[in-house]
Amino acid sequence: MKTISTKFSVNNEGFYGEYGGAFVPEMLYPNTEELKENYIRIIESKEFQKEYKELLKKYVGRPSPLYYAKRLSAKYKTHIYLKREDLNHTGSHKINNTIGQILLAQKLGKKRIIAETGAGQHGVATATVCALMGLECKVYMGSVDIERQAPNVARMKMLGAEVIPAISGSQTLKDATNEAIRDWINNPEDTHYIIGSVVGPHPYPDMVARFQSIISKEIKQQLKKETGKKNPNYVIACVGGGSNAIGAFYHFLDNLTVQLIATEASGLGLNSGKTAASIAKGKPGIIHGSLTYLMQTNDGQIIEPYSISAGLDYPGVGPIHAFLHDEKRVDYLSIKDKDAVKAGFLLTKLEGIIPALESAHAVAALEKMSFKRSDVVVINISGRGDKDLDTYMKYFEI
Numbered sequence: 514m515k516t517i518s519t520k521f522s523v524n525n526e527g528f529y530g531e532y533g534g535a536f537v538p539e540m541l542y543p544n545t546e547e548l549k550e551n552y553i554r555i556i557e558s559k560e561f562q563k564e565y566k567e568l569l570k571k572y573v574g575r576p577s578p579l580y581y582a583k584r585l586s587a588k589y590k591t592h593i594y595l596k597r598e599d600l601n602h603t604g605s606h607k608i609n610n611t612i613g614q615i616l617l618a619q620k621l622g623k624k625r626i627i628a629e630t631g632a633g634q635h636g637v638a639t640a641t642v643c644a645l646m647g648l649e650c651k652v653y654m655g656s657v658d659i660e661r662q663a664p665n666v667a668r669m670k671m672l673g674a675e676v677i678p679a680i681s682g683s684q685t686l687k688d689a690t691n692e693a694i695r696d697w698i699n700n701p702e703d704t705h706y707i708i709g710s711v712v713g714p715h716p717y718p719d720m721v722a723r724f725q726s727i728i729s730k731e732i733k734q735q736l737k738k739e740t741g742k743k744n745p746n747y748v749i750a751c752v753g754g755g756s757n758a759i760g761a762f763y764h765f766l767d768n769l770t771v772q773l774i775a776t777e778a779s780g781l782g783l784n785s786g787k788t789a790a791s792i793a794k795g796k797p798g799i800i801h802g803s804l805t806y807l808m809q810t811n812d813g814q815i816i817e818p819y820s821i822s823a824g825l826d827y828p829g830v831g832p833i834h835a836f837l838h839d840e841k842r843v844d845y846l847s848i849k850d851k852d853a854v855k856a857g858f859l860l861t862k863l864e865g866i867i868p869a870l871e872s873a874h875a876v877a878a879l880e881k882m883s884f885k886r887s888d889v890v891v892i893n894i895s896g897r898g899d900k901d902l903d904t905y906m907k908y909f910e911i
């Protein structure tokens with residue numbers, strides 16, 4: 514988990530180029546300072562690494578397989594590997610981060626955990642690690658998301674978490690995040706806020722990126738073993754806040770021969786007014802404590818995002834992605850709802866893998882790209898699609 518990249522690493526003030534920082538209310542300053550002062554020392558300690566690796570192996574089930582998708586490869590006339598984060602305990606990459614953060618919270622002496630969730634995957638991953646460690650857990654969730662992700666709500670409750678509906682604004686992820694921040698302000702001493710993506714004030718984006726970087730670390734090792742090549746030609750991942758993408762890109766960032774492709778949710782289309790493509794449609798602004806691309810009106814009001822996929826339904830994006838976009842290190846594609854659904858059905862039909870709607874946005878990139886026969890393409894399958902079956906069924910016209 515060493516910081517390998519210098520050019521794309523966060524600086525001491527918490528910035529990636531001009532993006533990032535910690536724009537928090539005065540009252541939160543001690544909390545973010547406490548994290549900033551301690552996170553690297555704790556994460557890099559032998560004791561932490563031992564516990565973290567042990568849990569990833571025996572509890573999460575890592576390493577997740579790197580699977581050669583034979584029939585998908587034949588269709589696109591290239592070599593496609595799937596990084597199977599969908600096979601992790603709780604069904605997505607989110608657990609890599611929550612395991613890391615709960616260990617960190619324990620080392621900081623915290624007794625109470627709060628979190629926000631969109632698709633419910635981060636809420637489930639947080640409720641899971643709280644049950645594992647016996648810590649109190651409150652999860653804030655937009656009431657629209659509570660409705661469309663009912664199975665995950667039931668899982669969180671069964672795991673002992675209290676699920677608190679956020680009823681302001683669009684009643685989705687950004688509103689849940691606002692409520693969680695409010696809770697943290699009111700409980701600064703005993704509470705750790707587990708943020709679920711590479712968003713929020715410094716040091717969260719860097720901390721979460723480090724925890725998710727296990728994905729690309731494994732890809733490198735597995736690819737070498739499988740093909741003898743150390744590096745793929747392409748790595749493709751979807752972007753909501755951007756944590757699974759950074760995890761999949763991390764150890765390739767400094768190697769410019771590896772093309773990094775991120776897909777954001779264009780919803781009903783970039784100019785439809787119903788989109789969550791914050792890189793394509795956003796401008797620099799501050800959301801949840803960091804400066805990044807944000808979908809906003811000319812006078813700075815946040816534009817309500819829309820995506821068929823709850824995990825991508827966020828008006829901002831992690832500050833590192835704003836930087837990687839400006840630096841042209843990563844290509845950001847916009848994928849429409851209907852193309853994501855189509856890709857979800859395609860992967861299911863050809864490989865017997867039902868991807869999360871979020872991950873289906875990454876698979877959909879294949880249609881927009883062209884490959885050489887000899888290319889090696891890795892797609893990060895960030896999660897499994899069980900939670901999205903109701904949505905998929907609406908498109909199942911037979």
Ligand SMILES: *Cc1c(COP(=O)(O)O)cnc(C)c1O
Nearest residue numbers: 634753754755756757824871896
């Ligand atoms: C939450 C989620 C995402 C989006 O979050 P990132 O931080 O962008 O990775 C993507 N896929 C799945 C399965 C998710 O649960």
